[in-house]
Amino acid sequence: MTVSRCASLFVLLLVLPSTASAQRERFFSTLPALYRSLAGTYGDEGPEIAAQVERLAEALTAWNRDFSAAERSLRAKLTGADGPAALDVHVDLLLLYAERGRLRDAIREVDEALRIDPKSTGRLRYKALLHLATGSADEAAEAFRATWLLEPQDPQNAYWLVARRSARTTDEEIERALATLRTVEGDVLRGVRRGLTPPIPIVSAINDDVGRAMPFSPAAYARPFGLLLSGEFDEGVAALKAAVAADPLVADPALRLEPTSRGIAALRKGAVGEAIEFLKTAASLAPDSSETHRVLGTAYSVNGDMAEAQQHLRRALMLNPRDERASLTLARTLDEMDNAQEAAAVLRTSIAELPEAGAERWLHSTLSPRLQRSDETDAELIAVADRLVMLAGKGEMYGRVADLAKSHLEYERAISLLEQRVVLTPNNSFAHSALGHAYVEDGREAAGYAELVMALLLDPDDAETLAALGRVHLAAGQYGAAIDALQKAVATQPSDGEVLRALGDALIQGGRTTEGRARIEEGAHAQAGAVEEQRRRRTFGALGSQATLSMQQGEYAQAIDLLRRVIALDPDNAGHHLRLSEALVGAKRLEEAETTLRTAISLGGGPEAHRRLFEVLAARGRTEQSATERQVYRDQRLQELRSRPGAVR
Numbered sequence: 001m002t003v004s005r006c007a008s009l010f011v012l013l014l015v016l017p018s019t020a021s022a023q024r025e026r027f028f029s030t031l032p033a034l035y036r037s038l039a040g041t042y043g044d045e046g047p048e049i050a051a052q053v054e055r056l057a058e059a060l061t062a063w064n065r066d067f068s069a070a071e072r073s074l075r076a077k078l079t080g081a082d083g084p085a086a087l088d089v090h091v092d093l094l095l096l097y098a099e100r101g102r103l104r105d106a107i108r109e110v111d112e113a114l115r116i117d118p119k120s121t122g123r124l125r126y127k128a129l130l131h132l133a134t135g136s137a138d139e140a141a142e143a144f145r146a147t148w149l150l151e152p153q154d155p156q157n158a159y160w161l162v163a164r165r166s167a168r169t170t171d172e173e174i175e176r177a178l179a180t181l182r183t184v185e186g187d188v189l190r191g192v193r194r195g196l197t198p199p200i201p202i203v204s205a206i207n208d209d210v211g212r213a214m215p216f217s218p219a220a221y222a223r224p225f226g227l228l229l230s231g232e233f234d235e236g237v238a239a240l241k242a243a244v245a246a247d248p249l250v251a252d253p254a255l256r257l258e259p260t261s262r263g264i265a266a267l268r269k270g271a272v273g274e275a276i277e278f279l280k281t282a283a284s285l286a287p288d289s290s291e292t293h294r295v296l297g298t299a300y301s302v303n304g305d306m307a308e309a310q311q312h313l314r315r316a317l318m319l320n321p322r323d324e325r326a327s328l329t330l331a332r333t334l335d336e337m338d339n340a341q342e343a344a345a346v347l348r349t350s351i352a353e354l355p356e357a358g359a360e361r362w363l364h365s366t367l368s369p370r371l372q373r374s375d376e377t378d379a380e381l382i383a384v385a386d387r388l389v390m391l392a393g394k395g396e397m398y399g400r401v402a403d404l405a406k407s408h409l410e411y412e413r414a415i416s417l418l419e420q421r422v423v424l425t426p427n428n429s430f431a432h433s434a435l436g437h438a439y440v441e442d443g444r445e446a447a448g449y450a451e452l453v454m455a456l457l458l459d460p461d462d463a464e465t466l467a468a469l470g471r472v473h474l475a476a477g478q479y480g481a482a483i484d485a486l487q488k489a490v491a492t493q494p495s496d497g498e499v500l501r502a503l504g505d506a507l508i509q510g511g512r513t514t515e516g517r518a519r520i521e522e523g524a525h526a527q528a529g530a531v532e533e534q535r536r537r538r539t540f541g542a543l544g545s546q547a548t549l550s551m552q553q554g555e556y557a558q559a560i561d562l563l564r565r566v567i568a569l570d571p572d573n574a575g576h577h578l579r580l581s582e583a584l585v586g587a588k589r590l591e592e593a594e595t596t597l598r599t600a601i602s603l604g605g606g607p608e609a610h611r612r613l614f615e616v617l618a619a620r621g622r623t624e625q626s627a628t629e630r631q632v633y634r635d636q637r638l639q640e641l642r643s644r645p646g647a648v649r
Contacts, residue, residue, distance in 0.1 A: 016509065023063035024099060027233075028205065030056045035391055038218050040325050041644055043295040044264045046249035053244050057237050064234075070096055087116045091123075101205055101231020102128050121151045125394035126201060128160065132423055133203045141166035144438075152176060155199065155457065157183045162450035163327045174446060181453045182481070185469065188460050189484050196457040198424035205231070209425040214393040216358030216608045218591050219324050220247060222389040223356075229389070248320065254289030257282050269640050277300045283312070290320035301333050302637040304611045304630055309333055317346075321353050324360065331363060336608045338579060358388035363398075365404070378404045382413060386420065397425035399434055406438075414438060422451075440472060448472065463493035469503055479510035483577055490519075497527030540569040540576075547579065556587035574605035581612055590620050607636040 023414045035050040037045045071520035074096065077089045092108035110127045114120065128143035136299055144160035145168060151157050158180035160170060187193035206229065217225040221243050227236030242252055254260060263278030279296040284429035286292050313330040334343035347364040351357055361381055368377040385401040388394075398421040405414035418435040425431045436451030449472055455465040470486035473479070486503035493499065500523030507516030550559035563580040571575060577600035582595035597605070597613040614629035 011015075011066065023059050023066050026064055027059040030059065031228075031391060035215055035217075038186075038221060039644060040249050041298070041641055042264050043249065043255055043291055043298075044245065044261070044268075049247065050244055050250055051242050053237070056240070060233055060237050067096070067100060076444065077264060087113055090116070094123075096587060096601070098130070098203060099205070103110060103134050103203065103231070106130055109326055114143060119150055121147050121154070121157070124150070125156070125160070125308070126203070128205050129201060129426075130163075132164070140164055140165070142168070144518075145169050148173070148177065151179055153167055155180060155453075156196070158184075159450050159454050163454075164190045165447070178446060178449065181450060185453050185456060186481070186484070188456050189488055193457075194460055196427070196454075197593065200501040202426065204231070204424075206426075208395045209428050210392045210396070212396060214362065214397050216362065216393045217356075217389040217391065218359075219354040222358075225391060229391070238358050248291045248323070252289055252291040254282060254286035254292045257285060259285065260292060260295070263299070264295060267295070267302070270635075270639070272299060272303045272634055276303060288319055290316040290326065293319065294323065294326040297326070298641075301329070302634060302641060303612065304633050304637075306333065306337060308457065317350075319340070321349070323352055324350065324357050328363070329369075331360070335363075335367065337466045340371055340581065344371055345366055355384070356387075356389065361388070379409060382408065382410060383556060385417060394427065395421040395431060398424070399431065402434070402438070415626050416440060429455045429462055429465065432458065433462065433468065436465075437468055440468070443477070444470065462494055463489045463496070463499070466492065467496070467499045467502065470499075470506065474502060474506050474509070477509075479506050482506040483510055483512075495526050495529075497523045497525070497530055499523075500526055536569050540566040543569075544576075544579070547583070551583055551586065554586070556583050559583040560587060560589075574603035576603055577603065578609060578612065581616070585612075585615055585616065591618050594620070607633050607640070609638065 001563040004586060030052055034056065035048065037049045037052060039045075053058065071093070072091050074093050076509060078086060092168065094106050094113060097103070097105040097109060106131050107127060110123050110130065113123055114127070115125070122148045124143055128140045128147060131140035131143060132186075141164045144157070145166045148154075148157040148161040161177045162174055163175065164254070182202040184193060216219050221240070224236050224239035226244050227233075227239055259278045259282040263275045263282060266275035266278060267274075276296070277301050280293065283289070284295050293312040293316040297309045297316060300306075300312060302311035303466055309472065310330065310333065313326050313333065317328040317330065320326070327346055331343040331346045331350075334340075334346065344364060344367045347360050347367070351360050351364065354360065361384070365377055365381050375575075381400055382405045383386045385398060388397070390397065398417040401423070402414040402417040402610050405411070414433070415438050416604075418431070418438050421428075421431045422435055432451045433455035436448045436455060439445075439448030439451060449469075452469050452472065455462065456469065459465065466485050466489035470482045470484075470489060472640055473482035473485060483503070483506045486506055487500050488500060490503055491495070500519050504516045504520030505519070505521060507513075510516075525538045543562050547559045548565065549560035550556070551563060560580065561578060562581055567573075567576050567580065577596050581593045581596040584590070584596060593616050594613065595615060597609055600609040603611065610629050610633035614626045615632060617623075617626035617629060
């Protein structure tokens with residue numbers, strides 16, 4: 001397996017079997033850099049993007065040539081071959097087609113290999129995974145069952161038999177598989193077995209499991225990337241070239257004006273004031289260029305001149321309503337200024353123009369709860385989640401959207417998304433654990449248990465999985481197994497009141513009454529603390545909402561009082577101090593605002609705290625100190641700009 005790294009963004013794992021060509025690796029290794037360039041942060045990335053796409057096309061041409069030659073050579077070897085020789089050729093063809101994304105051709109070749117060697121459980125299971133990846137759930141289930149029939153004691157085979165039950169699977173077979181999983185669980189809890197060996201094969205070209213990162217495709221590139229990720233490489237590259245040709249980074253002639261080039265160069269080297277002057281000249285020479293206004297707006301934002309930044313970013317959107325880069329920059333700028341309402345309005349307008357804009361949809365979903373009107377936004381995101389195009393991280397997105405679906409009582413949709421997450425990230429313990437929880441809550445105990453055991457195999461120390469297994473056993477009256485799982489969960493997470501109480505119940509039911517009562521008492525104390533923490537959070541949440549309303553109505557004294565009460569309950573939150581500073585500025589209590597902002601900075605308030613502080617210092621006539629704070633703000637924003645990957649987290 002070859003690993004292509006993009007250190008500041010995400011890791012793409014390329015599934016390269018032995019027949020993989022260097023051209024294929026070269027093809028896929030271009031994608032992370034291309035994605036990073038598409039953010040278009042500075043505005044001069046157009047030539048770089050065009051060159052990267054040309055490199056991609058050249059790699060594809062070479063890959064097409066090598067693939068065709070390898071296919072012809074292997075097909076020629078089949079002439080007159082039989083037995084082991086033919087088997088080797090069919091396996092090589094299987095791998096060749098799988099790496100190319102031609103999964104149905106790969107299935108045909110694995111069938112030929114199985115015709116020669118029908119008892120190869122590894123190939124049979126791989127066939128099942130290929131069917132699963134192509135959406136052929138029934139065929140996958142039948143292949144998983146056939147694999148289990150050959151090796152019923154293998155834990156992966158037992159898991160798949162239960163998790164993907166076929167129409168022909170009997171209740172007796174399910175019970176036998178569950179018995180295997182119970183044995184495996186016991187071995188893991190005793191330390192006899194640790195980890196899943198070997199891991200579940202990944203049949204897609206790119207490993208989707210990239211942690212918390214969610215690199216959404218820019219809306220204008222959604223179709224090309226969708227084609228590439230589905231294995232339609234020639235069509236994808238052609239669509240990519242068309243998208244690049246239409247991209248304002250390439251198509252806007254104003255970006256090639258000398259003042260624009262010099263302004264962008266100055267911004268790249270951190271000479272922000274110089275950059276602004278050049279870009280102002282460029283904007284006057286090309287007033288109808290959305291890109292010039294966008295980059296100028298970015299420069300003003302880096303300099304802390306937020307009114308001017310908003311003016312030019314809005315101008316860019318007026319000139320080009322489909323400018324996703326401008327709308328994202330404007331929305332983020334407004335959000336940083338604690339103006340979630342306007343940020344959401346900008347995003348709603350842009351999403352109407354660009355339904356494929358996954359990054360905008362996600363940012364909008366994070367803003368909506370603060371506006372206390374998340375229902376409509378969540379419902380739309382839940383509905384379109386599986387249509388959004390991402391380079392990787394789609395499983396992570398499915399997991400988060402499934403949580404939204406559950407909060408809206410859309411349990412079947414949540415389960416569907418979690419099932420898709422497991423297909424995309426089969427070696428992710430959190431994916432299996434979340435699906436296991438959902439199945440159990442839905443009354444599908446056998447499938448839920450199988451998912452939880454797989455999660456345990458992937459991460460034997462995860463407290464949530466251990467606790468869930470313990471509860472499953474407790475509900476089934478299997479008190480010994482419940483005690484084993486819950487004791488390990490408590491050892492991992494000793495302050496969880498609910499787990500302590502569940503352990504106490506299991507101990508009592510298992511005849512260990514004194515020990516059980518002691519655990520229940522511990523759990524009661526822990527739960528009381530958790531309830532108090534929830535009450536505290538609800539209280540400062542309500543106070544914060546009241547403070548927002550007071551500030552909107554210009555009642556700053558009341559907002560200040562409310563926010564001080566919030567801070568008393570949650571003193572280490574920099575955001576609360578930032579909001580208090582805003583109310584203090586509104587009340588013209590600048591000295592107190594300065595003190596509050598310095599506290600926010602000490603708590604990690606980020607660039608926005610420095611921006612507000614330099615404005616307060618300027619208003620107080622402390623010019624030199626204001627200039628110093630502005631430079632700190634500028635330096636931090638420049639660092640953010642240089643490291644901005646475009647991924648959503």
